[in-house]
Amino acid sequence: MIRREASGIPFYSFKAFDEHSEIVHAVFTRLGGVSHSPYRALNVGSSVGDAPKAVEENCRLVCQAMSVSGTQMVTAWQVHGNNVGVVDARAWGRVVQETDALITNGLEVNLILRFADCLPIFLYDPQRRVIGLGHAGWRGTAAKLASQMVSAMIDSFGCDPSSVLAGLGPAIGPCCYEVGRDVAQAIQPTLQNLQSAIQPCGDGHFSLDLWEANRQQLRDRGIKQIEVGRVCTACHADEFFSHRADKGNTGRFAALMGIRNSS
Numbered sequence: 001m002i003r004r005e006a007s008g009i010p011f012y013s014f015k016a017f018d019e020h021s022e023i024v025h026a027v028f029t030r031l032g033g034v035s036h037s038p039y040r041a042l043n044v045g046s047s048v049g050d051a052p053k054a055v056e057e058n059c060r061l062v063c064q065a066m067s068v069s070g071t072q073m074v075t076a077w078q079v080h081g082n083n084v085g086v087v088d089a090r091a092w093g094r095v096v097q098e099t100d101a102l103i104t105n106g107l108e109v110n111l112i113l114r115f116a117d118c119l120p121i122f123l124y125d126p127q128r129r130v131i132g133l134g135h136a137g138w139r140g141t142a143a144k145l146a147s148q149m150v151s152a153m154i155d156s157f158g159c160d161p162s163s164v165l166a167g168l169g170p171a172i173g174p175c176c177y178e179v180g181r182d183v184a185q186a187i188q189p190t191l192q193n194l195q196s197a198i199q200p201c202g203d204g205h206f207s208l209d210l211w212e213a214n215r216q217q218l219r220d221r222g223i224k225q226i227e228v229g230r231v232c233t234a235c236h237a238d239e240f241f242s243h244r245a246d247k248g249n250t251g252r253f254a255a256l257m258g259i260r261n262s263s
Contacts, residue, residue, distance in 0.1 A: 001027070001169070001229035008032055009042070009065040014167035014227045020126055024066050024110070025257040027120055027169040027229070029239045033058040035251060043241070043251025045114050050251060059112075062254050068110045072258075075112050076102055078135050082143035084152040087111075101134035101149045105157055110258035116241040117177075117233050119210045120169035120255040121146055123223075125159040133257045136214055138179060142186040146214045150221040161222030169255060170240055173232030174199065174209040177244070183208065191216055 001012040004026075011026040033042030034057050039050040044062060046055050063070045074091045076099040085096040088106040096102065101121070102111045111133040113120070119141075121134035130153055136145045153159040184198050184206040190213065191197055197212040211228050218226055237245035241253050 006065040009061055016165045016227045022260050022262055024260055026066055028254040030241050030253055038249050039251035044254040045252030048251055072108050073110050073112050080137050080139040082145040082148045084148050086156045100140050100145055103132040103152050105130045107259050107261040112254055112256045114252035116243040116250055116252050117172035119171040122167035122257055123164055125164045127163045128157050128159050130157045130159055131257050138183050141213050144190050144217055146217040147221050164223050166218050166223050166226040168211050168228045170229055170231035170233050171210050172234045174207040176232055176234035177208045178205050179208045
């Protein structure tokens with residue numbers, strides 16, 4: 001991933017997507033906003049206890065940095081599941097209920113989701129001009145959200161997985177993500193190569209690699225081009241909101257993706 005800045009707001013982008021000028025995309029950090037501690041500073045989560053006006057201003061700053069309209073955003077009420085919402089311009093300004101991924105082929109339909117250790121999943125089919133943005137923690141990974149996103153792109157828009165580009169953004173890394181046996185067992189059936197994603201670390205606990213588990217799911221569905229941004233949000237809690245590092249008292253950073261209208 002490449003670290004950039006616009007309008008004083010830092011963000012990360014994927015090299016593979018940068019080559020497609022019709023795509024706007026970013027993973028933001030916690031830096032550059034107006035919220036006060038413990039949400040300091042670019043918190044876009046409205047359900048964590050932050051002042052609503054601060055969240056609203058932070059969202060405006062995100063849109064300004066990407067030169068997109070705040071009225072053309074679509075988001076979701078994230079529940080750590082595997083529902084995928086198919087949206088278009090009729091969904092501008094909406095919150096899609098109980099959904100952890102959104103896909104669209106609509107111009108100027110800007111998808112935005114919120115994160116604090118979970119994995120941002122970006123998908124783009126340059127042949128069909130279809131994008132997808134997903135949010136996967138261990139529950140979403142066990143429920144094969146990444147695979148469900150690919151299925152939705154195929155079913156709704158006729159995408160060929162071999163044409164799809166994928167990006168896996170900053171998330172809690174296996175260095176910091178220790179889980180119990182129940183979590184390991186829940187994710188195990190989704191993996192072809194268990195040991196590359198789950199490693200025992202003693203006392204019935206395991207380290208979980210969300211990047212590798214979701215990379216395997218995407219590879220299993222035929223996606224060949226996958227860029228992995230292995231930036232651990234818990235190791236870098238000074239730059240990203242981290243639910244685990246901040247012991248649950250934290251904000252949410254934004255991930256955004258849209259298709260520009262180049263006409």
